[in-house]
Amino acid sequence: MAGQTLQKSSQALPNFVVVFVEGQQYLSSSLVLLRNAVQPLQALGVTVFVVGIGNRLNNQELVTMVQNSEHIVRVTGFADLLRQVESIAQLIGKKRQVAYNFVINRLTDTPTTR
Numbered sequence: 001m002a003g004q005t006l007q008k009s010s011q012a013l014p015n016f017v018v019v020f021v022e023g024q025q026y027l028s029s030s031l032v033l034l035r036n037a038v039q040p041l042q043a044l045g046v047t048v049f050v051v052g053i054g055n056r057l058n059n060q061e062l063v064t065m066v067q068n069s070e071h072i073v074r075v076t077g078f079a080d081l082l083r084q085v086e087s088i089a090q091l092i093g094k095k096r097q098v099a100y101n102f103v104i105n106r107l108t109d110t111p112t113t114r
Contacts, residue, residue, distance in 0.1 A: 016047040016092060019065060024058035035064035042067060049073070049092060053081060082107060 019038065038048045050062050052074045062072050073088050075081045085107070 022053040023056040
């Protein structure tokens with residue numbers, strides 16, 4: 001679904017997605033594996049960044065979701081996530097301000113200006 005949306009969107013949009021994961025995925029016949037969920041995005045050239053929250057993360061699962069293991073950030077909890085927003089945005093590089101605004105909007109539910 002996200003891949004279809006990106007195909008229809010403007011080329012001016014940043015080609016990255018940040019996936020927030022809390023804990024490890026529990027397998028069920030009705031669930032899509034996280035690594036399979038991001039593959040259509042990667043096929044479109046989208047860079048996937050993963051933010052793992054908490055201490056019950058499966059590192060192998062996180063590694064399968066990214067093209068580069070440097071695109072994984074681990075935080076101890078949501079308070080730690082707020083403290084590391086800037087460093088996560090810097091990791092994303094030139095899309096920094098867009099990423100920063102996105103993360104802040106989602107965490108605080110208050111709009112920010114660009």
